[in-house]
Amino acid sequence: MTEQTEFNQGLIDFLHASPSPAHAVLMMEKQLAKAGYQALNESEEWQLTPGQGYWVTRGARSIIAFRLGEQPVADTGVRMMGAHTDSPCLKVKPKAELLRQGCLQLGVEVYGGVLLHPWFDRDLSLAGQIHFRNEAGQLTSALLDIKQPIAIIPSLAIHLNREANKSSTVNAQLHLPPILGVDMSETGSPSLVLRSLLATWLRDAGHSVADVIDYDLCFYDTQPPALVGLDQEFISSARLDNLLSCYTGLKALLHSHQQPQAATSLLVCNDHEEVGSASAIGAEGPFLESILRRLSGNEQQYQRMIAQSLLISCDNAHAIHPNYADKHDDNHGPKINAGPVIKVNANQRYATSSETSALFSSFCDMAKVPYQHFVVRSDMGCGSTIGPIAGTKLGVRVVDVGAPQWSMHSIRETAGSKDAWYLSQALQAFIYEWEGD
Ligand SMILES: [Zn+2]
Numbered sequence: 486m487t488e489q490t491e492f493n494q495g496l497i498d499f500l501h502a503s504p505s506p507a508h509a510v511l512m513m514e515k516q517l518a519k520a521g522y523q524a525l526n527e528s529e530e531w532q533l534t535p536g537q538g539y540w541v542t543r544g545a546r547s548i549i550a551f552r553l554g555e556q557p558v559a560d561t562g563v564r565m566m567g568a569h570t571d572s573p574c575l576k577v578k579p580k581a582e583l584l585r586q587g588c589l590q591l592g593v594e595v596y597g598g599v600l601l602h603p604w605f606d607r608d609l610s611l612a613g614q615i616h617f618r619n620e621a622g623q624l625t626s627a628l629l630d631i632k633q634p635i636a637i638i639p640s641l642a643i644h645l646n647r648e649a650n651k652s653s654t655v656n657a658q659l660h661l662p663p664i665l666g667v668d669m670s671e672t673g674s675p676s677l678v679l680r681s682l683l684a685t686w687l688r689d690a691g692h693s694v695a696d697v698i699d700y701d702l703c704f705y706d707t708q709p710p711a712l713v714g715l716d717q718e719f720i721s722s723a724r725l726d727n728l729l730s731c732y733t734g735l736k737a738l739l740h741s742h743q744q745p746q747a748a749t750s751l752l753v754c755n756d757h758e759e760v761g762s763a764s765a766i767g768a769e770g771p772f773l774e775s776i777l778r779r780l781s782g783n784e785q786q787y788q789r790m791i792a793q794s795l796l797i798s799c800d801n802a803h804a805i806h807p808n809y810a811d812k813h814d815d816n817h818g819p820k821i822n823a824g825p826v827i828k829v830n831a832n833q834r835y836a837t838s839s840e841t842s843a844l845f846s847s848f849c850d851m852a853k854v855p856y857q858h859f860v861v862r863s864d865m866g867c868g869s870t871i872g873p874i875a876g877t878k879l880g881v882r883v884v885d886v887g888a889p890q891w892s893m894h895s896i897r898e899t900a901g902s903k904d905a906w907y908l909s910q911a912l913q914a915f916i917y918e919w920e921g922d
Contacts (some may be wrong), residue, residue: 486888489548489903489906490523492736492905492906492909493549493595493712493720493905494872494904495541495641495721495732495757496719496720496729496732496733496905497658497709497710497711497712498511498669499728499731499732500710500722500723500724500725500728500729500732501709501710501722501859502831503724503728504610504612504626504630504705504723504724505612505614505701505702506546506547506570506571506706506756507545507546507614507628507701507705507881508612508615508628508630508730509570509731510542510545510546510547510548510570510754511545511628511731511782513548513550513731513735513754514540514542514548515541516735517538517550517739518737520538520739520742521538521539521742522538522539522540522550522552522869523538523539523540523711523885524536524539524540524541525539525540525541525601526541526777526854527543527752531779533553533780534553535553535554535555535556536552536553536555536721537551537552537553537744538550538551538552538556538738539551539552539553539775540814541580543765543766544756544765544766545614545628545771546570546571546614546756546766547570547753547754547755547767547772548570548734548752548758548774549751549752549753549754549773549922550738550751550752550785551563551749551750551751551752551776551780552713552738552746552749552750553749553780553857554741554746554747554748554749554750555631555745555746556747556748557748557782557786558748558777558780558781558786558790558873559785559786559787559790559791560781560788560789560883561687561728561748561749561793561920561921562745562748562791562792562793562794562795563748563749563777563780563790563794564748564749564750564751564794564795564916564919565736565750565751565752565753565794565795565796565797565873565881566734566737566750566751566752566753566796566797566798566799566915566916567658567730567734567753567754567755567768567773567796567797567798567799567871567875568727568730568733568752568753568754568755568798568799568800568871569731569754569755569756569757569758569759569768569800569870570727570728570731570754570755570756571596571727571749571756571758571759571902572597572726572727572728572759572894573595573596573597573598573599573704573759573894574596574597574599574704574705575593575594575595575596575599575604575661575699575703575704576593576594576604576701576702576703576704576725577592577593577594577611577679577703577704577707577903578591578593578594578596578674579699580592580677581593581679582640582675582676582677582678583662583675584675585662586890587667588664588667589664589665589666589667589675589678589843590662590664590665591636591663591665591679592613592660592662593657593662593663593704594663595657595750596663596668596703596759596760597759597760597894598716598759598894598896600659600892600893600894600895600896601655601661602639602653602655603895603896603897604661604704605638605639605640606637606639606640607637607638607706607707607708607896608632608634608637608706608708609624609634609635609636609638609663609705609706609707610631610633610634610635610636610704610705610709610854611631611633611636611702611703611705612627612628612629612630612632612700612702612703612705612783613628613629613700613701613702613703613704614627614628614629614700614843615627615683615687615697615699615700616697616698616699616700616871617683617684617692617694617695617696617697617698618695618696618888619693619694619695620693620694620695621632622695624698626730627687627690627692627874628895629683629687629690629702629708629891631686631909633707634664634707636663636664636665636704636722637663637664638660638661638662638663638664639664639913640781643735648864652791652792653807654696657676660810661760663704663834670837674812675771675804680696680697680854681697681707683697683700683886684696684697684749689766695738701829702751703768704894705896706721706897708897709722710722710723712902714902715771717902718821718822718902718903718908719821719899719900720902720905721834721897721898721899722898722900722901723896723897723898724898725801725888725890725898725899725900726800726801726893726894726898727799727800727801727887729801729890729900729905730799730800730801730887730888730908731754731865731890732907733799733905733909733912734752734754734799734887734903734912735752736909737909737912737915737916738750738751738752740916740917741913741917744917746916746917747873748760748921749780750916751769751857751866753768753772753773755768755770755772755871757765758800758870760869762871762874763808767870768874768878769874773875773878773879774878774879777790777791777879778800787800787847790877793921793922794842794881795881795882795883795884795915796818796872796875796876796879796881796882796883796884796910797840797845797883797884797912797915798817798836798842798870798871798872798873798875798883798884798885798886798887798890799886799887799899799912800870800872800885800887801887801888801889801890801893801898802819802826802828802859802886802888802889802898802899803819803859803889803890803893804818804819804820804821804888804889804890804891804900805818805819805820806891807872812862812865814860814861814863817858817860817861819857819858819859819889820857820903821890821891821899821900821901821904822902822903822904823856823857823889824849824855824856824857824887824902824904824907825845825849825854825856825886825887825904825907825911826856826857826858826859826886826887826888826910827830827842827845827846827856827857827859827884827885827886828858828859828870828872828886828887829842829858829859829860829883830860830861830867832867832901833873834867834868834869834873835867835870835872835873835885836872836873836876836883836884836885837867837872837882837884837885837886838868838882840882841882841883841884842858842884844922845884845911845915846885847919848912848919849907850912850914850916851914851918851919852907852910852913852914852918853910853912854907854908854910854911855907857889857908859889869883869894870887872884872885873885886908886911887908888900888901888904888905888907889901889904890904890906
């Protein structure tokens with residue numbers, strides 16, 4: 486197996502094992518622990534050792550991992566990579582059970598900018614965090630991934646909507662509640678069905694459960710990720726935006742972690758990017774800043790560190806689609822498997838400057854990987870990501886980049902099987918080869 490094939494297999498395993506942000510964070514913690522990194526608790530006093538790796542989580546859904554350099558951060562700055570752990574999905578409402586036409590359904594909220602149509606006719610399962618009281622009466626929590634397909638949102642037959650292929654709208658309140666079963670008359674009131682199912686599943690997983698109190702659960706597609714194409718050119722999966730970048734950043738951080746480094750390197754993966762990042766654990770919250778302050782010491786040292794740092798914010802980019810090529814600017818249509826994309830927007834929807842773009846392209850050159858540029862058409866609005874938010878909060882230099890992909894925010898997205906690898910090589914050059922400025 487080549488290094489690249491092994492990398493892609495690891496990415497596929499990570500995507501499959503991470504149906505929710507909390508699962509993605511747990512998977513990252515496992516890899517960090519395996520590499521000798523140590524968990525830190527924000528409520529404790531920290532005694533940190535140069536050369537050692539550490540990680541911190543918030544809300545179990547955002548994570549910062551870093552490895553201290555041999556020199557103080559005020560002298561070298563911090564080499565930062567950023568990504569987000571969340572993906573658009575359907576989240577289960579607190580009182581979710583619905584009984585309509587003899588069908589048990591769960592009411593869902595749309596989380597983020599979901600492309601809704603692909604959610605129909607998929608074999609769905611549930612995953613996320615459950616908060617419950619155990620048999621000793623203590624409030625506790627656990628992660629749950631049902632894994633089995635337990636629900637489906639059937640589409641309406643074309644015979645009942647002849648306009649379906651011309652114009653079809655989805656009403657999120659009416660049309661999205663997934664169906665879990667029929668003829669629930671035996672179970673009595675449906676209002677307790679979900680909590681009692683959750684309690685059973687938790688017990689099956691070995692937990693002591695008296696009562697399920699609350700949860701943060703999302704539906705997901707059970708179809709595993711796959712390599713697709715005549716030459717396996719593509720990776721097809723849910724949540725490529727942006728677990729691809731979480732995995733790639735993690736792999737870059739851990740790549741040569743035994744070899745001593747002068748500068749500190751850091752990976753931040755935030756939840757809540759898909760809903761604007763404004764939360765205690767999102768990129769607009771204080772998580773990254775508070776960790777950087779703890780690493781730097783006094784205010785002078787903090788400011789000196791910020792002035793020398795660089796954040797590579799990684800979030801997938803829109804690849805040009807052969808069937809919809811007019812949606813891209815002629816000169817800025819990134820191609821699949823043609824390398825990481827540097828995202829530029831004059832109106833600062835991306836934080837890239839000509840300086841940080843030049844730096845990132847030099848990392849690609851060092852790693853001998855191609856790179857490309859994305860600028861949205863001048864007659865279209867531009868998306869955004871965590872880069873401008875982190876840059877605004879910290880005053881740090883940022884470059885926004887990402888692997889090109891199709892079908893962003895669909896329940897099944899497509900990326901190139903070379904691009905995550907190319908991105909990881911560029912990030913490794915940034916962390917391990919760049920001499921700094
Ligand atoms: Zn994203």
